Amino acid sequence: MTERITVSAVERDDAPAMPSWAQNPTTYAQAGVDTAEGARAVDAIKDAVHATYRDEVIGDIGGVGGLFSIAKAKNMADPILVSGTDGVGTKLKVAQLAGKHDTVGIDLVAMCANDILATGAEPLFFLDYIAIGKLRAEAVSEIVSGIAEGCKQAGCALIGGEMAEHPGVMDPDDYDLSGFCVGVVDRPEMLDPARVQPGDVLIGLKSSGLHSNGYSLARKVCVEGKTHYELRLERDELDGMSVEDALLTPTRIYVKPVSKALKENHKAVRALAHITGGGISENLDRALPETVDAEVELGSWDVPPIATFVCKAAKLDEVEALKTFNMGLGMVLIVDPARVEAVEASLAAAGEKTYRVGRIVEGSGTVVYANEGALFAGGDEGENVEAGQEQA
Incomplete structure (x- = not known):
């Protein structure tokens, strides 16, 4: 049987000093909570x-x-x-x-x-x-x-x-x-991915920028090591905005226009995806059954300047960009092909910018891309642009 040995720290010469109670009262405010x-x-x-x-x-x-x-x-x-x-x-x-x-x-x-x-x-x-x-x-x-x-x-x-x-x-x-x-x-x-079927049309809703995802990367390549002057400098490649203002553009809230479209076009929208962390690649598939794929046509919508700016600064290729940022699509609706124009009209009347960005095809529940290489206008994705530095 192992003998139990008890050591008292107070009896050791090298023992730390034991804490003592405060001599005077300490209030919650003095502890830091006002x-x-x-x-x-x-x-x-x-x-x-x-x-x-x-x-x-x-x-x-x-x-x-x-x-x-x-x-x-x-x-x-x-x-x-x-x-x-x-x-x-x-x-x-x-x-x-x-x-x-x-x-x-x-x-x-x-x-x-x-x-x-x-x-x-x-x-x-x-x-x-x-x-x-x-x-x-x-x-x-x-x-x-x-x-x-x-x-x-x-x-x-x-x-x-x-x-x-x-x-x-x-x-x-x-x-x-x-x-x-x-x-x-x-x-x-309720919107139900089980209703999605081949031939359905993908309607993308324009984002206001990066929204609230991918900022650990965006900060690393666009903010860290930059001066306040560089971050507040108006830049042509950001349509006259500063890096700071472009990054702080608030996320677009789609509730009212989409709810209006759902009510005016009963059952025309089968499902929809909110494009957040993981980008289009890892969010659109959440609105799919396992029997179909979402075929997204690259180049069919406008990529926000801040998304292009960050991707170039980080040297992201097309694949990484599409699974990191929303790349200009804050939400994607999957719509009955016979009623696409009516849904688009409802959204436009509510002030939304829409794009037809693809279709549903037979598959296995994943997102696939057509027209690869066309995501970035001009085809210069991955080019190094030093964020915060003036370009010649």
Whole structure:
């Protein structure tokens, strides 16, 4: 039998000094958490939050839970609640570097609301979580104003959230965002990949830029090592925008125009894909059954200048670009070929730029590409362009 030996650290000469209790009281504020500033922050965001409210909202912010009536769902045959949660990722680092915080909240809502839209659901309400190193009411108000704007664009109510101060864990100026969205759809009206069949047409919706994906790469090749002057310099290859502004262009929220098209063209849209992390290659296949492929025709839509700029700076070839960024397509609808023009007309009337980007063919549930080599206009993909440097 092994003998158990107990060693007391206090009895050893080289033992560390044992901690002692503080001699004076230490308040929560002295520990780095200012509850008074938190209350001021809540007051500062009330107007922005109230501007998002729908008739179904019950009560006000500040309670232990957000309340929302779903009485309207009783008119549905089989109401299904659809939820989604996401964040903004390292795009926040660009916002913090630029000192511009009023658009990343739009990105936060977009990432969640566009996801649940892919089922055909209507977003109903949204909650946010803000983790921040040092709580300042004005800074939080700026962030929440963006979240509220995103909720208005998506038609959902901002009914609650949390602001958490993390002294000693995060730098004072650092913050992170996450969001949670709930929507509803009647089961008979749900979009269903099982309905997709050969001959269906792919309609792509124009993105506003990189949206909120691929920013670890974009920051590495376009931001790191660059001066503030270089990042804020207006550039011809970005249509007169600076790198900073192009990277901070908020994600487009497609809820209202797509919902309108779905209602006006009943059952014409079989399924749709929200093009996020993984690009077209790793998102469009999620809207396919295992019996078909999505054949995407490269060169059939406009690639945003910022996408071309980042891909050239990173020397990405076509294959890598298509599985990293949305490359100009924020959403792809799979549509009954007999009703394509009607769906396009509905989307155009709602202000959307659309492209016919391909078709559904027999296959095995993957994304394939036609016209390879045509993604980048001019065919100079992979050419090295030093981001932040003037070109001759």
